[in-house]
Amino acid sequence: MLYILNKYxxxxxxxxxxxxxxxxxPHVLRHAKSMHLIQSGVNLIYIRDFLGHVDCSxxxxxxRADSGMKRKAIETAYTNLVPDIIPRW
Structure with missing residues (x-):
């Protein structure tokens, strides 16, 4: 398999x-596939089964979250503290 990979x-x-x-x-490809699954929101349990791991650890x-995943998590957790309509005092 390594010969074929190196060829391409x-x-x-x-x-x-x-x-x-x-x-x-091959390990780089395996890692890339698992990261793409994580970025797509696939449950870690399913990725564990896909990779053939016994333990989730x-x-x-x-x-590991990349910068895009971190940004998305922060944007999702953000709550607007200032209302859209500012009251006239």
């Missing part, structure tokens, strides 16, 4: 839009 990575490097600087390994390693 080398083919992709010919494309000027390919800007990946790290080594592409192993799957939580992948559950």
């Amino acid at each position: 990575v080398e083919m992709a490097k010919d494309n000027p839009l390919f800007a990946v600087k790290l080594a592409v390994t 192993t799957t939580e390693i992948y559950a």
